[in-house]
Amino acid sequence: MKINKSYVCEKLGRTLNFLPDRVSFCCSYAEGPGLKYEKGMTLNLKEITKSEMQFIKLLKNGKIPAQCSGCIDYKEKKYNNFFEFLFSKQSSMLINEIIVNHFKQCDCNCVYCSQKIIWGDETQQNYELLPIIKELFKADSIDKNNLKVEFQGGNVSVLSEFEPLMQEFLNNGCKYFTILTNGIKYLSVIEKTNSMSGIIFRLIISLDSGTKETFAKIKQIDAFDEVIKNIKEYGIKTGAIITLKYILIKDINDNSREVENFLNLAKELRCIHSLCFDIDYRDILFDKSKNFKVLVHYGDLIEQARKFCMENRINFVLLPYAEQYIENNKKV
Ligand code: SF4
Numbered sequence: 001m002k003i004n005k006s007y008v009c010e011k012l013g014r015t016l017n018f019l020p021d022r023v024s025f026c027c028s029y030a031e032g033p034g035l036k037y038e039k040g041m042t043l044n045l046k047e048i049t050k051s052e053m054q055f056i057k058l059l060k061n062g063k064i065p066a067q068c069s070g071c072i073d074y075k076e077k078k079y080n081n082f083f084e085f086l087f088s089k090q091s092s093m094l095i096n097e098i099i100v101n102h103f104k105q106c107d108c109n110c111v112y113c114s115q116k117i118i119w120g121d122e123t124q125q126n127y128e129l130l131p132i133i134k135e136l137f138k139a140d141s142i143d144k145n146n147l148k149v150e151f152q153g154g155n156v157s158v159l160s161e162f163e164p165l166m167q168e169f170l171n172n173g174c175k176y177f178t179i180l181t182n183g184i185k186y187l188s189v190i191e192k193t194n195s196m197s198g199i200i201f202r203l204i205i206s207l208d209s210g211t212k213e214t215f216a217k218i219k220q221i222d223a224f225d226e227v228i229k230n231i232k233e234y235g236i237k238t239g240a241i242i243t244l245k246y247i248l249i250k251d252i253n254d255n256s257r258e259v260e261n262f263l264n265l266a267k268e269l270r271c272i273h274s275l276c277f278d279i280d281y282r283d284i285l286f287d288k289s290k291n292f293k294v295l296v297h298y299g300d301l302i303e304q305a306r307k308f309c310m311e312n313r314i315n316f317v318l319l320p321y322a323e324q325y326i327e328n329n330k331k332v
């Protein structure tokens, strides 16, 4: 019997991205397959696995799910004969990446926040994640030694499940954590992990400014001093690898003076591993022409930051989407 085209995606089955309205099965740039969450439904491992298997089977039978369209991660797979096709399974299906992104509560109100645009004003948190994680561990579905956990959100400091979730991951021997936060509240749980060997904690703090005034304009809250105090404490009391983030926002912080203030501040703090630059994605979301271009002077601001980081031995990061838009401008 002739085997028609068959595909496999190595990411499918290894990532669980918990969103407010669904569990996505990968973290792809395409929308990605997932299980929709309906109010009142019980999200459990059985439901997640059942839904995931449908997508794996579709690919195996040569059909590209609409959610994977345009993605570069599925690959064609060849089988020697029909029996191999029939009985083959995707190799290890242990989960090695969990993204905690099912909540949208936050204690500030950034002007660039796309959460409300994407999820709406009312969305906060539709389900509890801790019981699902406990079930995954109980069923031995997680690759504990290699699991990467990323807390996105919202802001974890207002997620009531945050500490219990952290405790569950730590109790199970997980070691790799990334937390995206606005830095307004000190997360003492990070300190507690200091005495545990092998834990790698990455902390990404969105500061977006170098002065109190600009911070208040962007975050719409007067909390600059608290954030700076907390960054210093993380530097002294924890082994966290700290990244400060700067999103370029039109007419607010997209000028050389503010970028310079931010760079100097990062240097003075003496505990910053990386500076990460990005663009304001509202500009793309609201661009009706679908021909979005970043402002030309963003390229100069990025070069200013890149040069400063090189001279001061701070790691410089420009996120791929932002880089793509800035490079496109150079070609014009
Ligand atoms: S092919 Fe792409 S979109 Fe589909 S599951 Fe794999 S990574 Fe996700």
Ligand code: SF4
Binding pocket: 105, 106, 107, 108, 109, 110, 112, 113, 114, 115, 153, 154, 155, 181, 182, 206
């Ligand atoms: S910290 Fe994040 S979630 Fe909170 S308002 Fe700012 S962008 Fe939105």
